[in-house]
Amino acid sequence: MAKLSDSITILKGVGPAKAKQFANLNIFTLRDLICHFPRGYEDRTKLVPIEKLEVDVPACFKAMVMNTPRTSHIRKGLDITKVQVADHTARLTLTFFNSKFVSDQLQYGREYIFYGAVSGDFIGFNMTNPAFESLDSQPVTTRRVLPIYPLTAGLNNGSVLRAVRQALAICDPPAEIIPEEVRQKYGILPAERAYYAIHEPASMAEAELAKKRLIFEEFFVFSAGLSLMRAARAEKRTAPYTNFEMRPFYASLPFTLTGAQQRAVEEILNDFRRGAPMNRLIQGDVGSGKTMVAAAAAYCAAGNHKQTALMAPTEILAEQHFASLNKIFEPLGITVALLTGSMTVKQKRIVRERIASGEVQVAVGTHALLTDATQFQDLGLVVADEQHRFGVAQRAKLSAKGDDPHLLVMSATPIPRTLALLMYGDLEVSILDELPPGREAVDTFLVGESYRPRINAFIRKQVAEGHQCFVVCPAVEENEELGIKAATVWADTLQQTVFPDLRIALLHGQMKGAEKEAAMASFARGEADVMVATTVIEVGVDVPNATLMVIEDADRFGLSQLHQLRGRVGRGKAKSYCILTSHNRNTETLQRLKALCKTTDGFKIAEEDLKLRGPGDFFGSRQSGLPAFRVADLSFDMATLKDAQQASADWIDAHGTSDTPEAAALRERIGELFQRAEGTMN
Ligand code: ADP
Ligand code: MG
Numbered sequence: 001m002a003k004l005s006d007s008i009t010i011l012k013g014v015g016p017a018k019a020k021q022f023a024n025l026n027i028f029t030l031r032d033l034i035c036h037f038p039r040g041y042e043d044r045t046k047l048v049p050i051e052k053l054e055v056d057v058p059a060c061f062k063a064m065v066m067n068t069p070r071t072s073h074i075r076k077g078l079d080i081t082k083v084q085v086a087d088h089t090a091r092l093t094l095t096f097f098n099s100k101f102v103s104d105q106l107q108y109g110r111e112y113i114f115y116g117a118v119s120g121d122f123i124g125f126n127m128t129n130p131a132f133e134s135l136d137s138q139p140v141t142t143r144r145v146l147p148i149y150p151l152t153a154g155l156n157n158g159s160v161l162r163a164v165r166q167a168l169a170i171c172d173p174p175a176e177i178i179p180e181e182v183r184q185k186y187g188i189l190p191a192e193r194a195y196y197a198i199h200e201p202a203s204m205a206e207a208e209l210a211k212k213r214l215i216f217e218e219f220f221v222f223s224a225g226l227s228l229m230r231a232a233r234a235e236k237r238t239a240p241y242t243n244f245e246m247r248p249f250y251a252s253l254p255f256t257l258t259g260a261q262q263r264a265v266e267e268i269l270n271d272f273r274r275g276a277p278m279n280r281l282i283q284g285d286v287g288s289g290k291t292m293v294a295a296a297a298a299y300c301a302a303g304n305h306k307q308t309a310l311m312a313p314t315e316i317l318a319e320q321h322f323a324s325l326n327k328i329f330e331p332l333g334i335t336v337a338l339l340t341g342s343m344t345v346k347q348k349r350i351v352r353e354r355i356a357s358g359e360v361q362v363a364v365g366t367h368a369l370l371t372d373a374t375q376f377q378d379l380g381l382v383v384a385d386e387q388h389r390f391g392v393a394q395r396a397k398l399s400a401k402g403d404d405p406h407l408l409v410m411s412a413t414p415i416p417r418t419l420a421l422l423m424y425g426d427l428e429v430s431i432l433d434e435l436p437p438g439r440e441a442v443d444t445f446l447v448g449e450s451y452r453p454r455i456n457a458f459i460r461k462q463v464a465e466g467h468q469c470f471v472v473c474p475a476v477e478e479n480e481e482l483g484i485k486a487a488t489v490w491a492d493t494l495q496q497t498v499f500p501d502l503r504i505a506l507l508h509g510q511m512k513g514a515e516k517e518a519a520m521a522s523f524a525r526g527e528a529d530v531m532v533a534t535t536v537i538e539v540g541v542d543v544p545n546a547t548l549m550v551i552e553d554a555d556r557f558g559l560s561q562l563h564q565l566r567g568r569v570g571r572g573k574a575k576s577y578c579i580l581t582s583h584n585r586n587t588e589t590l591q592r593l594k595a596l597c598k599t600t601d602g603f604k605i606a607e608e609d610l611k612l613r614g615p616g617d618f619f620g621s622r623q624s625g626l627p628a629f630r631v632a633d634l635s636f637d638m639a640t641l642k643d644a645q646q647a648s649a650d651w652i653d654a655h656g657t658s659d660t661p662e663a664a665a666l667r668e669r670i671g672e673l674f675q676r677a678e679g680t681m682n
Contacts, residue, residue, distance in 0.1 A: 284432025286567030306380020544572030
């Protein structure tokens with residue numbers, strides 16, 4: 001019996017060359033191979049009479065070879081072999097290209113199982129290069145549900161399939177980690193059966209069950225991991241803060257905090273009082289005033305002689321935070337400093353020295369803040385802005401920095417509860433569900449192409465009033481999908497033909513980091529009238545003077561994404577607008593976009609989005625900070641997710657610290673998953 005950790009080179013047919021190809025798929029061990037799940041299946045179980053074959057629909061059929069296959073040499077490199085087959089319903093001509101072996105394998109008068117699709121033309125039906133097997137062979141490509149694997153150059157489906165089959169024959173699949181009672185309750189296959197069935201399902205239904213089990217397993221492991229993280233943190237101790245004099249801070253603000261902000265601050269101060277490290281998420285729509293809440297927390301930390309590190313996802317956001325915090329803190333005698341990657345080595349060294357000496361009480365920066373190079377004298381609070389890039393693995397690592405600092409994560413993306421649990425299951429949550437007074441909703445309109453002259457006139461009017469506009473396009477460059485606006489092209493068109501007298505700027509994801517930041521900063525300084533951009537502007541930069549957001553081909557975006565984009569305007573005093581354009585005539589699509597015109601409630605929009613598009617799209621790709629799920633990526637099944645979360649919560653409650661083999665196996669799997677998660681994040 002082989003072990004899961006054995007190299008795949010112990011398999012027959014897997015030499016050094018094949019192993020290299022497998023390595024391209026991140027497959028090194030038997031475990032990797034067994035966990036290389038199919039991306040889909042072809043149902044080749046049913047046999048169809050030839051007469052019932054449908055054009056272009058691949059199917060299996062049993063037929064007798066009616067003549068000796070004949071190969072004609074057409075030209076160099078092209079041989080064609082033709083053979084007639086028939087069952088009791090009809091005859092069919094099979095054509096094979098460059099497959100001389102066919103004439104040896106298909107014998108006149110014998111029956112075989114074929115799999116292929118007929119193509120129809122005016123002469124009659126034909127079938128090209130079908131797969132076939134003799135009746136007495138072990139089914140490999142016919143009479144079965146065929147798994148279709150993710151592949152890489154040089155490795156075909158058959159090679160993967162044969163390797164997986166061998167692996168399953170010589171070693172046990174990964175151990176069971178889901179307790180029997182949970183499996184019973186949620187109708188979950190046992191591990192052993194699921195690992196076989198995902199690769200060798202007896203039916204499509206069994207493949208589904210196997211998939212469900214493996215998705216459940218991933219969520220179960222992940223949720224359990226979050227619960228354990230939360231429990232571990234709850235057991236940690238840190239010295240409670242004692243100074244809660246906040247009056248000078250409030251007095252220095254040019255406004256009073258909203259009720260929601262006050263509640264959030266209270267919750268944070270309570271965490272500080274308790275003597276366990278805080279682990280809290282603030283969720284609030286753009287403009288709800290999260291930065292002020294963080295500032296209050298930093299003020300309290302400073303009052304207790306603790307330093308705060310505030311991390312932003314980009315340099316320009318870090319600069320903005322630095323500016324706004326400095327304005328509040330300077331009069332209060334609190335020292336704020338900025339640390340970003342683009343500073344010179346010398347500048348960075350000086351700031352780091354000031355942080356290390358304790359002179360700096362609030363350090364604002366990018367991820368550079370948490371590298372080993374930056375040492376704090378006494379780090380008490382870490383604030384991470386825009387949670388999306390600050391994932392579970394980073395959170396887990398954070399306690400290593402300083403003496404278990406308090407953690408405050410701020411997110412502007414309203415996330416439906418189920419998914420919030422998945423991403424932030426280890427965090428307490430404060431919600432800012434109230435905007436500061438006087439903030440008017442951004443008026444949103446959905447229009448068709450006939451409104452183009454009016455859109456242009458409206459842009460002109462905003463600019464004439466001294467304001468700025470964003471125009472967002474779904475693509476960067478003109479591409480194969482015709483009719484979708486590309487930022488580069490559209491910026492050109494606007495500049496050349498529509499607004500030759502206005503200053504048009506361009507911003508897209510293919511620009512270098514520094515270029516992007518420079519473009520955004522320049523726009524924020526008012527050096528352009530219209531910024532044509534892709535969704536890269538989605539993340540938090542504040543341009544209060546921007547009052548109009550035009551989103552081209554809005555149907556190309558998710559609702560939450562549109563809502564985020566819309567949040568880029570309406571940040572100043574002036575009335576702001578959002579115009580969605582779409583060529584799409586699909587009623588459902590239009591309905592969806594109209595919903596956005598009617599509501600500004602980010603949570604409602606997020607729920608709707610999740611229902612319509614599913615979480616994969618909801619999060620976009622890798623930025624989410626979620627670990628790379630193996631199966632769950634295939635089909636993100638909300639019901640399974642909810643079940644798994646409930647089950648893991650129950651299980652951790654009951655058995656969290658027990659020493660059963662299942663508990664040990666589960667803990668091991670959690671460790672692996674979080675390690676993998678780290679690898680997928682920057
Ligand atoms: P968020 O980060 O949640 O999008 P910010 O913290 O950037 O929001 O706040 C948006 C704007 O609202 C800032 O200009 C901020 O100074 C202002 N602001 C914050 N809280 C209040 C308040 N209670 N009353 C008035 N204005 C506020
Ligand atoms: Mg913000």
